[in-house]
Amino acid sequence: MYTCGIDVGSVSTEVVILDNKDNKIVSYVIALTGSDSKNAAKAAFESSLIKAGLKDSEIKSIVATGYGRINIPFADKNITEISCHARGAVSSFPDLKTVIDIGGQDSKVIKLEGGNPIDFLMNDKCAAGTGRFLEVMAKALEIDLEEFTPIFNKTSDKVDITSTCTVFAESEIVSLIGHGIDKNKIIKGLIYSIADRITTMVERVGLEEPVCMTGGVAKNLGVVRALEEKLEVRLNIPDEPQITGALGAAYLAQSLL
């Protein structure tokens, strides 16, 4: 028997199919959401079935999460990304007390007790402190986002980025480049500015170890290192941090059976 979790985010859609026998991930898919979240979810679900070699009738329950969760007609239930990320992270690290999730346009900190969320905080309406912020800056710097981590590691100095607003930060970067500032120092400064913003959120909720980081930005080891330094903790990262919400949704779908 299988369950499925679908996390429809603003940037990407993730699908996880879970085998209830042994809680093993049978397949997962990460796809771009694009402008039509409903069809993106359907296409990603179908791809995950093909990858797993399963028919949709073999999926016994589906939970949708993420901002597009209410728009998935074939899901049995929708549950917020807060509960799903918490559940997904706990499946990798059972004793977790704090989850930091940084997604495309959303960042959140979840406090856990006995594996269940007891409090949370999400970023406010702007894109500061999210993956989108890094994407926009990478574009402004004309540097591939994947280059950020090696640059972070090899650069010792940083330039402070004072603007939190993504649009203003972009102008600030253009101005810094215009002043001949080393791009590597700007990148290091950008990474620290995200870490600063997330650190404030973590402190508001209250930091307790063990801590896990999830979401696409957890793949950026520069951000991970900067956060570890600011928070003075070691961050646990799941093997594929981007599918944590979908994985949690697949686990929560088990309770519908």
Added chain:
Amino acid sequence: MGIKDRLKTGIQKNLNQRYIKRLLGIMSVKPVLYAYGKTFPSASDRYLNIFTIESLKKAYSGSNRPVGYGSLFVPFEMFYALGITPFLPEVMAGFTAGLGLAPQTLKEASSNWYSQDLCTFHRSASGAVELDLFPRPDYIITSNLACDAAQKSFYMHSLKYDIEKNFYLIDVPYRYSEESLRYLTSQIKNICTDICSKTGKKLDISMFEEAIKLSNELRKLAIEVGSLRKTLVNYPPSFNGLNFIMPFHGLAGTKEAVILYKEIYKDLKKYLDKQHKEGPDRNKPAKRILWLHLKPYYRNEIFDILYRENCRVVFEEINHVYWPELDYKKPFESLAKKMLSNFLAGSIDNRIDITLKAARDYKADGTILFSHWGCRQSNGGARIIKDSLKKLNIPTLVLDGDCVDQSNSSQGQVKTRLQGFIEILNS
């Protein structure tokens, strides 16, 4: 299109005071008012809306002068005793949101240099004043109680209408003491005396006595309504305690407020009796929510989501009766006592005390503090309130948003935070 939507569209298309005045004139004709009242499912909603229309009609008509602007926490009993027709710009700002006019009033305020950081109740009201949508005031009475923005924006209104000499700011001391009571009493008495000297009327103590007796009746009924709500779960679907802020303050001292609260009591009693008869739903007991601060007044999904997810707002802090029974023989001192007893005056500890008491009395499973943009007096205490409730094992959602400006928060984000909180309550 229903009557409410027709009203909304009409005002949106004809955004001027003459149209509003004409509309209120038509609306307050008995058969029309009766038909309008019938669109509301419960008697309390019906009376609330009828009394609101009637009170607005008086303020706009021009024949019920003098008209006085009052900020929310001034004792409106003094308006009625002095024969002043009250008008509440902050409440009207809520209406601008409900009628979909806030984008225009806020834009007008911005064009007139009102800061984007200013609370949108005051910003929208200021925009409406600039657009000349409100009736011209003869007097303005405000206070420094809780809200910093009111004293400043109301003063701006006095400049706009060139009535600076008729602007009164009641200075409410930080702490309750005999000395502060004397100080406040003398201010209220002086304001009343000064207004009488301007209107040429004699200060009629019997009018104060009458207003205070009616205010006491409202107080008694509000306490009784609160008692009913301690066990009530199955509310009338349209009931929202956050709608009663206007009568609770603005109609205090009138027969209308007494009639309205009797109707609220009857409406809720009917549901409580039904609940006793049927017994509570033991399979899926509703989650009991304590609501702090106000709500968005534009169309939003918050309360539909709560209802759908089997959560009931069992009490709102704005409905807390914080003042003692007033002594009608000492009207000025009584009104001073009422102001000084406000839990938003003075230390945050006062607000925490009533929040914790309400959480216990109403057996709250969770608390939602709606953190209205720009409202420093409420938002400043969010953390300490959340921490205090945590000691009672009651989780709190600090829901960032805006009561008036829809563009200042994302409905999707509000929904996710709300649903995430409900999932925590249900886990």
